[in-house]
Amino acid sequence: MKILILCLLTFEQIFYEEKLLKLRAYAAGGKDTIAVLVTHQAVIQAMLICLADLPMPRMNRPSTSGVLPRPTVAAGGGTLGWKEIHQRIRELRRTFVHLFVKTPTDITFRQLGPNLFRCYFLLSPGQGRESTLYYADINLDPNVNSRIVYQEVLDSTNPFLWRGTSKEEQLQSERRRISTWGITNYELHESSGTIVFPAASTIFQCIHPERPSGPTSFVELKSSKVRLNPQICPINPNIIAFTAKNDIYIYNTKSGEEKRATYIYCGNGRLEYDPKSAGVPSYVMQEEFSRFQGFWWQPLSHDGICRLLYEEVDESKVPIVKFISPDDSTGIDEFRFPRAGMANAESTLKLLEIESCNNEELRITTRHLRHDLKEIAPWHEYLVRVGWTPDGMHIWCQLLNRRQQHLELILLSLSSFTGGQHKNSLSPSPSYTYYPSFSPHCLVSLTSPVWIDVHNILYWFKKFTTDLSQKRLIFASEESGFRHLYLHTVQLSPPGGIANCYEMAAGMNDHTIVSAQLIDKRSITWGDWSVLTNGLWVDEKLGLVYFMGLKDSPIEQHLYVTSLTRPGLFQRLTLPDFSHQVFMNDDCSIFVSVFSNLETPSKSQVFRILPAPPNSEVLVIISSLGELVSEPLSEALLEIKPLVVPEICTTTLLSGETIYSMVFKPHNFVPGRKYPTVLHIYGGPQVQLVCNTFKGFRHMRTHMLAAHGFCVVSIDSRGSDNRGVEFQAHILNRLGQVEIEDQLEVLQYLAQKCDYLDLSRLAVFGWSYGGYLSLMALAQRPDFFKLAIAGAPVVSWNLYDTGYTERYMDLPSANPTGYRSGAVLNYVHNLPDQENRLLIVQGMIDENVHFSHTNKLIQSLIKHGKPYQLQIYPCERHCVRQLDSNEHYETKLLSFLLQNL
Template sequence: MATEIPPDLSEVVTPGSSGQISSFCPQSWRSLHQNVVERRKLITMLASRVPGSFQFRTQTTPNDTKTRLYFLGVTCKGRENTLLYVDLPSVVPDMPSVLSQRSMLESFPASIPTSQLSREEQLMRERKRMGTYGITSYELTEWDGRFVFPASNSLFSCVDVDLTSTEPVYPVNIGTSVEGARLDPKVCPTNSKILAFINKGDIWVSNQDNGEEVRLTFTKKGSGNLEEEPLSAGVPSFVVQEEFDRYTGYWWSPAPLPNKDDDVTDHAPFYCMLYEEVDEGEVEILNIFSPSVEGKNVDQYRYPRAGTPNARSFLKLVKFSLDNHGKFDQVQHYHLYEPLLTFFPDLEYIVRAGWTPDAKHVYAELLDRQQKHLSLVLIPVDFFVPVRSFADEEMNVDLVRGSVPSLSVIYEERSDIWVNTHDILHILPHSEPSEIKFLWASEKSGFRHLYCVTSKLESCDKAICAMDLLQETQDGQFKANVIKEEMLTSGDWEVNGKQLWVDEERGVVYFMGLKDSVLETHLYAVSYVKPSEPVRLTTLGYSHTVSFSSDYLSFVSVYSSVSETMSCYVYRILHEDGTIRTKTWGIIMLPIVCPDYSAPELFQYESQSGFIHHGLFFHPHGEQAGQKYPTVLMVYGGPQVQQVTNSFKGIRFLRHHALASNGYAVVVIDGRGSCGRGLKFESHIKDRLGTVEIEDQVEGLQFLSSMGFCVDMDRVGIHGWSYGGYLSLLGIAQRPDVFKVGIAGAPVVNWLLYDTGYTERYLNVPSQNQTGYRNGSVLSHVEKFPDE
């Protein structure tokens, strides 16, 4: 669609000129490249040293109380993430100062190149959208200061014993006998010496005291053949990771379980974990050819295209104990007395799972294929039975009849649009054993808000068998029995669905939300005992990302705006006379002032659709009054993403800054279908992807032109990745009168070839929406593409 210009041509099409080739501010390919390199250096410098993954640890002595704040960051001389910390003042000062950052580690090997990581690690980095290197995550056990973290294709451990010492500690490589990567490492919450990890699709545990390793699950046989080995343990399916943001498939019990085996004299408590076993036997295998030095290799992947079978998931338990010598002992496996599908015939995805705080139940969030019905299910631990009970295939059902506690559905979500999954669930203390009380988030009002819910538990003292349970399900017993539901927040704004923090001692829940501005994420507090208007605890004019201490009396905020780079402050929460306020405890990072940085301009307009639309405008560098400039619309335009916020986006918007620095006007618009604005705004694309989004983008360009912005409507290009790449192709097909060139990165050209979890949420299954799939396919519009 464009004529290639020889690289030795000294002059190219010049932004700001009225003709194709101009002597006005001529640029060679070399100067263009140098400009991009310099812009990359600038943006990287402004964004590369932002700390993250904060954790507080407090140590009390007879004379003092020390609080240390750990985080991942880059040292002044480093290029990769490492473990850093600051020591907070014993008393919150009236005039806070910048705290001294120290490296916690004595020495550490440089991380290996991404190309040398295992395929599992590379795929996980892609699904998590990870762009950092070095130490990318860590676990800290607060009571003993033990750290475990993956790096350089291995696992490391260290202990920060004394908070009065500033001497760095030396990380120890946790040895192993397994081959390949140890993924998703997790420290046992009740014994920091026990570590679990995933290796080649199975769960292992190791004891750091004696170096012993034990394989707990045996789904893989070692052939490496996808067709022969469809099972895995502790690893979610591709769709659950990619489309439901769950990257783990096993969960430690928060408390040891009692040992009820009368044959055991020691009665050592059981350590236990819930895990997901995934069967991908019916999922299609794709053969992907990839070039190599030797020729062509074939990579195989399980990929469920829209309308094809998904992986099947099963919840199981594995228990073990430690003998007197610290060796793993009494490994026992358990599965559900009856499969969940028996009681929930429309079950397609287990989107969330975990334990209640007392370790007496596990919970699971079950979603149907159309993603319109979600059940929050509570499963008693005793509903899991030893695998050996089912060794005899001809066993009569009467032999397993007995006192089996019942499942309970404690909440249900139903929607005519779709149910957006979230991470908001907190089980609260409750004195009535036949009930459960919890915090939950729902979009039933049209916007995601917090609720305090009390539900009735099913009776656990009756003898039942599989057929009894099935009959009771058909009779409607397995429906949510909600006793009380109290709305804690309300209004035409959204609560963030990623995290909340609950101070049970004071009856306060802290959450992130968009109450004050759809462009700014702030921290709020509200009582769930006596609900009232939420209190904002962060500063207006910025977007904030927050991390809390375990006592909920301190938090860290990393915040920025479009015109100001990241700051990082530590705050103390003060409760006085029934009010909540904050006081600055210390400063970790101040914004970088850079005269070479040109911030974009936020704009908004009332759309013909009746909504207020928001956008970003990057002025071309060197802009002259009254002159029009070639314009690039940088588009995403799809669900689950909000591009326009009052925050510094750094490397993510590098292309935008590079184009503007070369004399182009750059525009970003969040149209209908993007997130953060409630279900009505988001669901405008339901059943019709690709048919309405471009009109919102064009309307935004026309608004800017009418308001005197330097947009040249005769020279507009469209560029995007993923959904933005898809819309870039549709843009030049649907509106060639507006878009003269399109650059599509990783576009979806046919929704029949995209995965089930995403596509069916917005388009339904292909058999029930053939028109939507046909109209939304780029292949249906190829005849409209320009031929020059």
């Protein structure tokens, strides 16, 4: 009998009040199809029912055989050989491939008509990790009953897309934490349908028609160089900018002309002689401030000239580190890496002006700042965010001081740039009357006694006033103790009024920053909860502000809307008891939510937004348009039993703070028995382990341990993300000194609540900061922790980078005690003398936590006569990516725990 169950979570009407939520499940098929109508609590189950009289398995019911095809062996209940463990890991990985559904990412929108939108997104076809580009048309016409069908934009079987990745692409994936390959990002020019994307070390382009008859052909923009970060000129989609070998190039797709726009790279083969780059952010800027772009197109031009703002980086003062590279012909790899207390890269801004004759020949002029950023703001250390105002009139940037306690949002005029007159201009010197001239202005200034978390929450109002000297914007800050939105209205002070852009007004003082006059500042959101660092949309016509936040729960992300005219009304638009990632179009008429919870793999749903009737208790009404990506259940799923769902617990510390934790029971759980316990730890800033989301492969190792008889616990102790300034600041200037105390207090509480946790057999494992705390746990409390597995651990903060370390620990010269007390190397003498209690794991070409950390740790272990095990992966960086390496590491992890815990 053919059984097809299709559970589509659809919301026909979702209002602010939960009682109006309507959830339906639909089943499609013939007479042999079983239809199941479920509530939202039940739809989260994997509905695999073969016959009507068979019971539905519950996700939180322990499986009698676990996920693995063979019976599992509880820890301590028997010995498994390496080969058998390795085979089980492989089988488990194959099982997980079928459990995790396709999840669309990087969703963008294109409007094709008054009621017709096209949605583009990345998705991995089949069960692989090779990502490619898809699209789906969304019709808002109520008279058209159209089902959403997603299709490939490109022919993904083209071998050009899968030719391997360069070292430059690998390093960029490391910084962005991208685990897929193929097409991992793309750029869309909405009006023309032009799409460009990097893949296989080069750039491809296609023009996607409004009515495609099948996969669209694409062309390679050929070059001998590894090209990254392509960006389409908004004014002329035939012009594309990209970076190659630390320089910016401009490509005219109509003529095929490629022109080098900057001449920074010398090409002499030695890093020490090539310290500069154009359009490429420094390592610290990418890794610690999440800015991956180094050039920005002017969104609108008022004189027909295309302008590209770019960052020029000078790393001549930054030390070079070297380590063994199995992929390099010399056997040595080099990087610029500023360790705590050392010199950082220095940045400035420059401007390219690009003209073309009949859309063919490119003429490029370079302009530089009249006064460098260091002259304008000598106190600043980091150029953390850059961009243009939407009208193309102004340039803005965010500057941060070295201790990361003072940030300013600066507005620059084009008159701040000079040089490079248009000697070979194709037309008479253009008029710059449209561009106002004024001194650099500070619009927003933030100061914190702790540290400032840089974010992407900034919105410039487009239709506020015709007065170019007034600006209205939304910016987020944590001045209240939680990150919230603030509406600023400011007045610029241009000397002499509006001046010709390149003819500076007489007496203009353009080498110092002028504070803008604050006309009005008001809170848009408030409360003991945080707005997230990404996701802000504004409907200026209706005065509505959409944002992502944690108002309902610190472990669930939701989309909310509030009104600029009705302050205090916050309407949640996403389904409760799930965590959401939201993508919205520019006019705030539709959005896509990709959502899941601990029991439910990701779903992607499309919603329409309509204004609520006047005097309504809600601001908007949303209706479901269907699923964006919907897949029939695979036959392999019929053979898979559900995973054990973890329990989320809350603990109140003696100090009064609430701590969230998560407990995974063994798959063969039997009440009354005690089980060896493994603490999966991170414990550092900017990370939150306990969330109501289905984490897919990120929880695979946890389920692997649970399948073999271990309880696994994760705890977000003080210092972790999304809980407010005071909660995070607990670790300020004392990394490694306070986290274990919180973890132990929660573990002891959980052991009383969950009597199956055997804390006499307690292990700890983690990676990066989690590896660091795993070492600290075993060194500080060897009486409590029996084993520690430390992956890529930091052993001394003097060896780590400036941006991260100094944010939480200050400069080494200002906090020598903190650096000394936070170094694992100063606790090695406390590590246990018994064998098989410590396993250290590291990739040899890790460019984030260098192998020198492990090297110094091993030297100290030897010096103090301490036993240890060491597992090295010669071809892995900070993240273990290769399949063979992952399987080997998981086998080693499980083998070590089974034998010794």
